[in-house]
Every structure is written in structure tokens, then in C-alpha cells.
Amino acid sequence: MEVKKPFRFANNTVLSLSPNFILPEEKRPCLSDVSSMHPVPIIDLKGHDDGLIQNISDACQNLGLFQVINHGVPPDLCQNVLHALLNFFQLPPEERALFFTEDHSKPVKIFNYYFKGDDQKKVTNWSETFSHPWHPTQDFTHHLPTNPPQYRDVFGAYAKEIGTLMNRLLSLMSKGLGLEEGSLVKRLGDRPNFYSQANYYPPCPEPDLTMGLNEHTDITALTILQQLDQVPGLQVKCDENWVAVDPVPGALVIVLADQMQVLSNGRYKSPVHRAVTNRLFPRLSLAMFYAPNDETVIGPIEELIDKEHSPIYRNYKYKEYMEEFHRQEGSKRRRVKEAFKL
Numbered sequence: 508m509e510v511k512k513p514f515r516f517a518n519n520t521v522l523s524l525s526p527n528f529i530l531p532e533e534k535r536p537c538l539s540d541v542s543s544m545h546p547v548p549i550i551d552l553k554g555h556d557d558g559l560i561q562n563i564s565d566a567c568q569n570l571g572l573f574q575v576i577n578h579g580v581p582p583d584l585c586q587n588v589l590h591a592l593l594n595f596f597q598l599p600p601e602e603r604a605l606f607f608t609e610d611h612s613k614p615v616k617i618f619n620y621y622f623k624g625d626d627q628k629k630v631t632n633w634s635e636t637f638s639h640p641w642h643p644t645q646d647f648t649h650h651l652p653t654n655p656p657q658y659r660d661v662f663g664a665y666a667k668e669i670g671t672l673m674n675r676l677l678s679l680m681s682k683g684l685g686l687e688e689g690s691l692v693k694r695l696g697d698r699p700n701f702y703s704q705a706n707y708y709p710p711c712p713e714p715d716l717t718m719g720l721n722e723h724t725d726i727t728a729l730t731i732l733q734q735l736d737q738v739p740g741l742q743v744k745c746d747e748n749w750v751a752v753d754p755v756p757g758a759l760v761i762v763l764a765d766q767m768q769v770l771s772n773g774r775y776k777s778p779v780h781r782a783v784t785n786r787l788f789p790r791l792s793l794a795m796f797y798a799p800n801d802e803t804v805i806g807p808i809e810e811l812i813d814k815e816h817s818p819i820y821r822n823y824k825y826k827e828y829m830e831e832f833h834r835q836e837g838s839k840r841r842r843v844k845e846a847f848k849l
């Protein structure tokens with residue numbers, strides 16, 4: 508019988524329940540308190556935009572997170588991209604090590620998220636992350652790994668489809684705010700920064716002591732997330748309670764990110780979410796991010812401001828937002844948006 512070797516990070520550390528991974532008590536996930544009863548909306552994108560606008564706008568205003576079905580991204584492409592990533596994370600650590608870096612300015616990188624407590628000691632998340640650029644219309648695949656051999660083609664095809672879906676969602680979300688359909692794309696600026704983040708969570712012997720991915724809000728504008736069917740792990744905070752966002756076969760998870768909360772002047776929410784581990788199965792998720800470029804000025808959209816709705820955030824360049832994010836990296840509770848509040 509084949510004995511599976513324990514997972515090794517790309518930086519060659521062995522994944523084990525050493526103090527490096529065990530969270531201080533107050534930061535542990537308390538898995539028995541997580542509810543899976545809360546209905547995270549599942550929105551069917553088939554059909555006319557008119558009925559959809561209300562549903563999407565409600566979901567954006569309430570939770571800021573929902574699942575979509577009949578989204579138009581071919582199911583086999585969704586499967587293939589996850590499969591290519593699983594193969595990538597199963598490459599020998601020496602091969603993945605070529606991508607490992609702690610320099611966050613590198614476009615293509617493997618790294619590990621961590622939590623930093625008051626004593627400044629780092630506790631590493633029980634996951635490895637692989638991030639790189641993508642683009643809906645231009646050829647970007649020369650940046651990508653050549654092993655597994657199908658990676659470039661599959662990712663290129665997936666990126667096109669995700670780009671189309673993002674445009675549709677942004678136009679529905681614009682209309683949901685009472686704006687022209689192109690408003691959000693326009694306000695998010697030229698040459699957006701598209702990048703992806705694949706998170707691989709090996710099984711963990713004590714999921715209650717560790718974290719797959721720290722609680723956070725996405726700092727970009729919009730995220731389309733795919734998770735492996737049948738392996739739960741994603742959770743969203745709703746009225747101070749953690750709620751499981753269990754996989755729905757064939758669905759994609761839409762997460763509103765910080766720039767959308769700011770542009771909509773707080774009407775749309777950028778939810779706090781996290782990923783936890785489980786004892787039995789490796790888990791994989793793939794987040795496709797749409798972010799402004801560094802120079803784009805973000806702030807509440809003028810049409811949404813009036814006597815009753817004064818701006819709650821100041822204008823800033825996205826680069827400033829990123830700098831604030833990196834200042835707070837790993838800290839007990841990231842509050843990047845709050846730093847730009849008026």
C-alpha cells in the first residue's frame with residue numbers, strides 16, 4: 508500500500524502540530540459554535556436581468572456574499588482548473604520552492620499567511636497559497652508554471668470566462684445601486700489589477716487548534732471564488748456569528764471586497780470571512796480577484812452622496828490602501844477600511 512508522505516510546504520517545513528501552527532486560545536475557530544443553518548443566498552443567473560438586480564442588490568447589502576448557479580462558466584472548465592491546481596500543490600516541495608518568496612511585490616508567488624499575536628510571535632496558517640496575475644482578454648499565461656503541463660491552457664480559458672462573469676456581475680451591481688450599468692467598472696478605473704489566489708489546506712489532525720486562513724475581508728473590489736465540491740471550510744461572519752458557506756455543486760461564491768464597500772459608501776458590504784481545516788480531506792479554493800490599479804482614486808461615488816447620505820470614506824489612491832494593508836498584515840484584527848473613514 509502506498510503510504511502518503513506528510514505535506515511539506517514549499518519552504519520545506521513539515522506540516523505538524525508544532526507551536527508554529529497552534530493559535531492562542533482566543534483566536535481558535537470554536538468549530539462547535541459555527542452554524543450551517545443560515546441561508547447564504549444562492550442566486551440563479553439564468554434568465555432576465557430585471558429580477559436578478561433586486562436579488563443581487565439585496566445579497567450585496569445584507570451579507571456581501573452569495574453563491575451563483577447557471578453562471579455560464581462551463582462546469583468542466585471549473586473542474587479542470589481545480590484539478591490543475593491540485594496537481595500543482597502535489598508537485599515535490601523542491602519544485603514548488605522555485606515560486607516561494609516572502610516578497611509580496613513579486614507577481615507570481617507561493618507564500619504562507621500567518622497570525623501575529625501581541626508577543627509578535629508568528630503562528631502560520633495551515634495552508635499554502637499560490638498567487639499570480641490573470642487577465643480576461645490579454646495573454647498572461649507566460650507567467651504561469653509549465654508543470655502540470657495543462658496549467659497554462661486551462662487557466663487561460665478559465666480567466667476569459669471569469670472575466671465575462673465579473674463584467675456581468677459588476678453591471679448588475681451598478682444597476683442595483685441605481686447607477687448606469689458601466690458605472691462600477693468605470694470607477695474601478697483603467698488597467699485593473701487582476702490576480703488569483705489558490706489556497707491549499709492539507710488535512711489537519713486538530714482543526715480546532717489551527718486556522719486554514721485567518722479571518723479577513725478581501726481588499727480588492729470583487730472576488731469570484733471556487734471551492735472543491737464536498738469539502739467545506741469557508742465561513743462568513745454574520746451578526747457576530749460564524750456561518751458555514753458549504754459548497755453547492757457547480758456554484759461559484761461571490762464575495763464583495765473592500766473597494767466595493769467604499770465606492771457604494773457602505774451600502775454594499777465587504778464581509779469578514781475565513782477558512783478552517785478538517786481532519787480528513789485536503790481542501791482547495793481558488794479566488795479570482797478584480798482590483799483597481801495602484802494609481803486609481805477610490806472613494807464614495809458622487810451620485811450616491813446627498814443630504815441624507817454624507818460620504819463615510821475619504822478618497823485615496825489604491826496604492827495607499829495597499830500600504831495600509833501591509834502595515835496591518837498578520838495583526839490581531841485587520842481594520843484597513845477603518846483607516847480611511849471620515
Ligand SMILES: O=C(O)CCC(=O)C(=O)O
Nearest residue numbers: 704706734741782792794
Ligand atoms: O478558502 C476559502 O474558501 C477562502 C479563500 C479566501 O477567502 C481568499 O482567498 O481570499
Ligand SMILES: [Fe+2]
Nearest residue numbers: 723724725780
Ligand atoms: Fe477572502
